Amino acid sequence: MSSLSVKHLLGIKYLNADDIELIFKTADSFKEVINRPIKRVPTLRDTTIVNLFFENSTRTRISFELAEKRLSADIVNFSASSSSVSKGETLIDTVNNILAMKVDMVVMRHPAPGAGVFLSKHIEASIVNAGDGTHEHPTQALLDAFSIREKLGGLKGKKICIVGDIRHSRVALSNIFCLKKMGAEVMLVGPPTLMPTYIESLGVKVEYNLKRALEWCDVANVLRIQLERQDIKYFPSLREYALYFGINKPLLDSLKKEIVIMHPGPINRGVEITSEVADSNHSIILDQVENGLAIRMAVLYLLSGRKEN
Ligand code: CP
Numbered sequence: 001m002s003s004l005s006v007k008h009l010l011g012i013k014y015l016n017a018d019d020i021e022l023i024f025k026t027a028d029s030f031k032e033v034i035n036r037p038i039k040r041v042p043t044l045r046d047t048t049i050v051n052l053f054f055e056n057s058t059r060t061r062i063s064f065e066l067a068e069k070r071l072s073a074d075i076v077n078f079s080a081s082s083s084s085v086s087k088g089e090t091l092i093d094t095v096n097n098i099l100a101m102k103v104d105m106v107v108m109r110h111p112a113p114g115a116g117v118f119l120s121k122h123i124e125a126s127i128v129n130a131g132d133g134t135h136e137h138p139t140q141a142l143l144d145a146f147s148i149r150e151k152l153g154g155l156k157g158k159k160i161c162i163v164g165d166i167r168h169s170r171v172a173l174s175n176i177f178c179l180k181k182m183g184a185e186v187m188l189v190g191p192p193t194l195m196p197t198y199i200e201s202l203g204v205k206v207e208y209n210l211k212r213a214l215e216w217c218d219v220a221n222v223l224r225i226q227l228e229r230q231d232i233k234y235f236p237s238l239r240e241y242a243l244y245f246g247i248n249k250p251l252l253d254s255l256k257k258e259i260v261i262m263h264p265g266p267i268n269r270g271v272e273i274t275s276e277v278a279d280s281n282h283s284i285i286l287d288q289v290e291n292g293l294a295i296r297m298a299v300l301y302l303l304s305g306r307k308e309n
Pocket of ligand 1: 056058060061140265266
């Protein structure tokens, strides 16, 4: 298989295992490219990509922009706060005005779940979802799974635990879809108030005791507490959250085995994970960031439909 089964990357839900394998194999090649002295390839020369960010981002935005530059694409950066969105312009009008300037691809982060799916029904250009509210963050899940594959040699049969604020996490949902499609086992652990009631229907295990979950898994992917999406209190205090669901060194030392620690960032140090763990050699957090660049280059290249490399 040399092309994706989809025109857009709106969510992992819409990909099949062959698509994910193709993205990984393409990312393997691009990872080699980004570690060369000359990191730029002409693959997307004369392709124009707009990065539409309606919500804050550090990693995803820089990673997409760098991926586009490494592929020699022309880039337009759009930030909602300094645009005519603040004057009441709709999403479709905003995007159609940008596309009228002959833009080929759209990378979009938006606070509304389904914003990318909605847009895909109204425009011709390929869309990459860079995170839509509490729904999906497909390139994050791809880079997470790629990092596990790199560290453990594969995904099939591996036991991955996703820790924390499952309810508000687009990373959790995309990770569940991606890991299950690639044959991994998934367990979720967190406070009951942050666990959606439907979640077991996705074929995952649910646990409420952090130590039991860590004893089970090969990898723990630790999520940020998304206070900005919590309109009510889901736990009494951050101190109590850290006490029951925070990952710290004594807890890891008490396990009968070593596990790999991941975090999509940004980290609330001392809440969901201590600095000692985040910066330890259990952690592959910065490998995830490096792999994000290769994954995003692969996604943009495959969606562009270009054949040369
Ligand atoms: N992981 C992630 O999406 O980080 P940003 O919000 O900084 O892009």
